[in-house]
Amino acid sequence: xxxxxxxxxxxxxxxxxxxxxxxxxxxxxxxxxxxxxxxxxxxxxxxxxxxxxxxxxxxxxxxxxxxxxxxxxxxxxxxxxxxxxxxxxxxxxxxxxxxxxxxxxxxxxxxxxxxxxxxxxxxxxxxxxxxxxxxxxxxxxxxxxxxxxxxxxxxxxxxxxxxxxxxxxxxxxxxxxxxxxxxxxxxxxxxxxxxxxxxxxxxxxxxxxxxxxxxxxxxxxxxxxxxxxxxxxxxxxxxxxxxxxxxxxxxxxxxxxxxxxxxxxxxxxxxxxxxxxxxxxxxxxxxxxxxxxxxxxxxxxxxxxxxxxxxxxxxxxxxxxxxxxxxxxxxxxxxxxxxxxxxxxxxxxxxxxxxxxxxxxxxxxxxxxxxxxxxxxxxxxxxxxxxxxxxxxxxxxxxxxxxxxxxxxxxxxxxxxxxxxxxxxxxxxxxxxxxxxxxxxxxxxxxxxxxxxxxxxxxxxxxxxxxxxxxxxxxxxxxxxxxxxxxxxxxxxxxxxxxx
Numbered sequence: 320x321x322x323x324x325x326x327x328x329x330x331x332x333x334x335x336x337x338x339x340x341x342x343x344x345x346x347x348x349x350x351x352x353x354x355x356x357x358x359x360x361x362x363x364x365x366x367x368x369x370x371x372x373x374x375x376x377x378x379x380x381x382x383x384x385x386x387x388x389x390x391x392x393x394x395x396x397x398x399x400x401x402x403x404x405x406x407x408x409x410x411x412x413x414x415x416x417x418x419x420x421x422x423x424x425x426x427x428x429x430x431x432x433x434x435x436x437x438x439x440x441x442x443x444x445x446x447x448x449x450x451x452x453x454x455x456x457x458x459x460x461x462x463x464x465x466x467x468x469x470x471x472x473x474x475x476x477x478x479x480x481x482x483x484x485x486x487x488x489x490x491x492x493x494x495x496x497x498x499x500x501x502x503x504x505x506x507x508x509x510x511x512x513x514x515x516x517x518x519x520x521x522x523x524x525x526x527x528x529x530x531x532x533x534x535x536x537x538x539x540x541x542x543x544x545x546x547x548x549x550x551x552x553x554x555x556x557x558x559x560x561x562x563x564x565x566x567x568x569x570x571x572x573x574x575x576x577x578x579x580x581x582x583x584x585x586x587x588x589x590x591x592x593x594x595x596x597x598x599x600x601x602x603x604x605x606x607x608x609x610x611x612x613x614x615x616x617x618x619x620x621x622x623x624x625x626x627x628x629x630x631x632x633x634x635x636x637x638x639x640x641x642x643x644x645x646x647x648x649x650x651x652x653x654x655x656x657x658x659x660x661x662x663x664x665x666x667x668x669x670x671x672x673x674x675x676x677x678x679x680x681x682x683x684x685x686x687x688x689x690x691x692x693x694x695x696x697x698x699x700x701x702x703x704x705x706x707x708x709x710x711x712x713x714x715x716x717x718x719x720x721x722x723x724x725x726x727x728x729x730x731x732x733x734x735x736x737x738x739x740x741x742x743x744x745x746x747x748x749x750x751x752x753x754x755x756x757x758x759x760x761x762x763x764x765x766x767x768x769x770x771x772x773x774x775x776x777x778x779x780x781x782x783x784x785x786x787x788x789x790x791x792x793x794x795x796x797x798x799x800x801x802x803x804x805x806x807x808x809x810x811x812x813x814x815x816x817x818x819x
Contacts, residue, residue: 323337323339323340323342323344326339326340326342328340330344331347331359331362333347333359334347335347351369351371351382351384351423351427351429352421352423352424353373353374353375354371354372354373354374354380354382355371355372355373355374356369356370356371356382357369357370357371357372358370360381360437363514364386364388364389364514365385365386365388365389365390366383366384366385366386366389367383367384367385367386368381368382368383368384369381369382369384370382370434379434380418380431380432380433380434381431381432381433381434381435382429382430382431382432383429383430383432384423384427384428384429385427385428385429385430386427387427391428396420396422396428398503399420399430400420402501402502402503403417403419403420403430405502406500406502408472409468409469409472409474409500410468413461413464413465413468413496413497413498414465414469414497414498414499414500415432415433415435415485415497415498415499415500416432416433417430417431417432417433418431418432418433419431435485435487435497436487436488437485437486437487437488438486438487438488438494439486440481440486440549443486443494444549444552448492448494449549449552452605453602453605453606454494455549455550456572456598456601456602456605457602458486458494458496458549459546459598460595460598460599460602461495461496462484462496462498462542462545463542463591463594463595463598464595465496465497465498466479466498466538466542466591467590467591467592467594467595469498469500469591470535470538470590470591470592474500474502475533475534475535475537475538476498476500476501476504476538476541477524477526477527477533477534477537477538477541478504478517478520478521478527478541479520479538479541479542479545480516480517480520480541480545481516481545481548481549481554482514482516482517483498483499483500483501484496484497484498484499484545485497485498485499516554519555519557520541520544522557523544523557524537524540524541524544525540525582526540526584531584534584535590535591536584536587536588536589537584538591539579539587539588539591539594540579540580540581540584540587542579542591542594543559543576543579543580544559544580546576546579547559547562547563547576547580550562550566550568551565551566559580560577560580563576563577563580569601569604569605570720570722570725571597571600571601571604571725572601573722574722574725574726574729575588575594575597575598575601575729577722577726578726578729578730578733579594586730587733588729588733589733589734593733597729671749671750672701672748672749672750673700673701673702673748673749674698674699674700674701674748674749675698675699675700675701675708675746675747675748675749676696676698676699676746676747676749676753677696677697677698677699677710677714677715677744677745677746677811678694678695678696678744678745678746678766678770679694679695679696679697679714679715679716679717679742679743679744679745680692680693680694680742680743680766681693681694681717681718681724681740681741681742681743682740682741682742683724683727683728683731683738683739683740683741684738684739684741685731685736685737685738685739690727690731690738691723691724691727691728693717693718693721693723693724694717694766695713695714695717696714697710697711697713697714697715698710698714699714699715699746699811701748705812706782706812706813706814706815707787707810707811707812708746708810708811708812708813709808709809709810710808710809710810710811711807711808711809712789712790712792712806712807712808712809713807714809715744715786715789715809715811716786716789716809718740718742719789719792720792728740742778743766743777743778743779744777744778744784744786744811745766745770745772745775745776745777745784746775746776746777746784746811746813747770747771747774747775747776748776751774751775752771752774753770753771753775754769754770754771755768755769755770755771776813781815782813782814782815783813783814784811784812784813784814785811785812785814786809786810786811787810787811787812788809788810789808789809789810790806790807790808790809791806792806792807
């Protein structure tokens with residue numbers, strides 16, 4: 320940072336003309352002792368970060384030069400040197416290596432670190448490379464894994480921000496990360512001159528705002544904040560939970576982010592290792608989906624094409640049959656044209672007993688104690704004489720899309736409990752007595768008090784009601800566009816062959 324000699328306007332080292340008064344300032348710093356500055360990465364109130372080369376040995380390094388405004392003096396330098404020895408004990412992979420702290424010929428202090436071929440997060444977001452969800456989840460996993468190692472060593476970073484995580488180029492496209500860990504975040508904790516990103520964290524981190532004791536779970540909240548910033552490309556937001564709801568994410572990642580961002584530290588994952596383990600499972604799931612998409616896009620084999628030809632022939636035969644049936648139906652309707660309501664009533668009465676009312680209840684319990692309960696209602700339709708019924712996935716398996724259920728299960732596991740999932744399904748055909756009118760007089764919330772469950776077909780009585788199949792919900796945008804109803808299908812069966 321330089322000052323204009325005429326108006327004292329502060330400008331970056333590479334600026335030669337004052338933007339305020341137009342005065343010539345001259346060239347900025349080109350050397351720090353015998354290190355030649357190659358490029359400037361950051362200039363702030365307290366420090367100046369650059370890449371440099373030592374011309375005598377051709378050694379490539381990164382240098383952080385502390386400005387007079389930083390407050391770095393002999394006492395601070397003594398503390399930083401002591402901390403430097405502690406940082407050298409960290410594993411080389413995943414953390415920026417700091418070599419030494421020296422004083423320049425003009426009495427300025429600077430720190431020498433390893434040279435890193437880094438990419439700025441702003442450039443990565445602007446280029447669109449982070450739109451690939453697989454790449455981003457891989458980076459999230461590496462961040463969490465590296466922080467888990469730091470926690471194992473007894474250190475943590477509650478003030479973690481995106482600028483502390485360095486995106487490292489590996490080859491043409493591959494990215495890795497390194498964390499620039501600082502044993503103490505502030506030279507002087509009372510000096511209130513943080514950068515915008517750190518200031519944002521200080522004003523929105525629930526543990527810092529509420530002056531709670533900081534611990535490893537404070538890191539988990541800060542890391543979740545970084546995840547949301549990269550997922551949304553919004554580096555200034557503060558309503559992180561609302562942002563999570565706005566973006567399309569795998570359900571497991573959605574639940575993980577909400578748990579990590581919990582206001583109450585006790586509701587967050589217990590350790591960074593748990594976060595890394597969850598991200599590893601999400602990463603494996605995304606890789607499997609990518610393989611399935613690739614397989615579905617592959618050319619159809621000859622046997623499949625032959626089978627498609629047979630299907631086309633069968634469909635053609637079915638169309639002919641439908642045309643004949645339509646003609647016969649037209650003649651039938653023509654006979655009833657004098658009384659059309661009678662015709663519709665006849666059809667309604669014919670199929671009325673194929674319509675059924677459905678109730679599904681499900682819950683989580685631990686050692687007989689219920690921690691979560693929910694239910695859904697809907698309609699099912701008998702479609703053949705073997706007892707198969709067609710209904711909606713959200714009716715018969717509502718838990719598949721219940722993020723509150725997943726969040727509760729994750730929290731119970733984090734509390735070292737083993738939740739047990741249970742469900743029951745009841746079904747009444749048209750004409751059967753389902754609703755208990757007397758239940759209006761009761762305060763009980765038991766399902767058996769609200770409905771006549773003893774006369775219903777159910778998953779717990781003979782003939783047993785079973786789930787025969789459930790369509791997978793579409794996950795890709797292309798699938799959602801081509802399936803506006805989200806493939807909301809499920810099949811039930813009244814199994815009369817089963818016996819206890």
